[in-house]
Amino acid sequence: MADDIPFERDDDAVPGRVETLSPLIRRVLCPNPGPFTFKGTVTYIVGHGRVAIVDPGPDNAAHVAAVLEAVMGETVEAILVTHTHRDHSPATPAVKAATGATVYAEGPHRAARPLNLGETNALDASGDKDFIPDVALADGAVVSGPGWTLEGVFTPGHCANHMAFALREENSLLSGDHVMAWSTSIVAPPDGSMGDYMASLEKLRARSEAIFWPGHGGAVHEPQRFMRALAHHRLQREASIMRRIGAGDRAIPAIVAAIYEGLDPRLTGAAGLSVFAHLEDLVGRGLVTTDGPPALDGLFRPA
Template identity: 50%
Template sequence: MSIPEFDPAYGRAVPLAEGIARLTAKNPSPFTFHGTNGYLVGRDELIIIDPGPEIDGHLEHWLAAIGGRKVRFIAVTHTHNDHSPMARRLKAETGAPIAGFGPHRQSRPLFAGETNPFAESADMTLQPDVVLGDGDSIAVDGFALQAVHTPGHTANHLAFALQSTPYLFCGDHVMDWSTTIVAPPDGSLGDYMASIEKLLERPETVYFSGHGDIISDAKGVLRATRSHRRMREKAILERLAAGDETIAGIVEVIYRTTDARLHGAAALSVLAHLEDLVERGRVTTDGPPLLNNRYRLSA
């Protein structure tokens, strides 16, 4: 995937469509691209989506972008530390309730002896004031956002469809610059693939992502993402057939052109695939699927 150009315009709200603007946090990294995107939805009154991380100056940027308008809701797509922590400070400043699917939780319980490698990246203390289930809506100033539960990246991940428009705020479910990390036990590949199918059945065609630019061909990106995951599964099965048994050995081959700083995340992505393949009976391992296990094709 070639990395597209993107101007984050740090500190400035960038108008994207009628009643929609983007504010990007200055937290660039190999995992966040140029930074985490937050969004303002509305005109005289606002819904804020994903206010972002607790970093110096970001609250002041939000308050400048809001400009004295009434904030009715602060919506979060999911509880990772680059998306939700600023919600608490913004709530204290504006009085707006925080809306989300629920507190952070894992997609499955930890296996015996397993640790959560992404525990430090999770916002474990956020408790939404308004709990949104799949299909629930919040509205302001003629703009209604419908919550679409899209687990996979995290168990509590939501997208928000702007009703009567082609727009969907997709959080970290898909991005225009990289594939999304799906890492057990926080993430689940089975859930992620099911969420792709769910979004493909929906009418929205333009996505506003948590990182990077507008996705103007959302259906194409969803189908490409689905194909990429299927090809990754095929590559993993081929490595097992070739005699590789460990996740480290598989990563060394199929991620050889990937930035070495991302190899830890790549190992967790391979684990997600293997966990799914074990559940489907195509791969076996001794005991529950863990990062340091040995894997083999089922007989």
């Protein structure tokens, strides 16, 4: 369980309704709720008159229509995508066709590492492999309009091409799925990497933004405190996995059953992938051993 994290799950967003969050930020919630999306994917509109849209969302006609209605009479100068999971980027072509805006992102969808022999990507269907940005953003690159400046902050881990966007004028961060108030982020190899995730978390902890606006759910208040809890939770999970391996558990299903009490059955697969992410990182650091490359169905032992 993640009881050590001060989650905030009270969010009164209504799908399709435009909500003003701050002087420069509005949001539109997509009606795609679920165990991995909470109440749905959030699309953000930054600025007024000449605006940016961040994360157009899934291929959902009603949501695209709501977003376009929200910016009616305005010029969309930029479409920015935090990452290419299918709940965030597939609506991009429709929004681009309607607005003519330039699309910015870190890059196309890719795995965090090459697949090992015989390995398949358990999250393969979740990746939007058709997505190609008009402009690939490097870490620290800036996209700006009248009254707003968005800085790309490369934050791989949840996804290899994940990029958050810092809104300089409001000292806030559009954090995508890397940091969310309602839940921990899924980190599942080979789509994601636990080592990358933890490094990206430390990178954000070194920054000064005062509030995060995530891709699902409401704002992350006191983000430094929240991220400290996230990091602590991951380290606790790592320690639990090490204890189970030390006690004789060798396979991921046995470890999941031991350390995830009261888990929603719909999340069992995600929990297994999360444990795999930790084990892959532990093998890379020489703390755990396995035969050959780490595998979801592999057997793990103390190093």
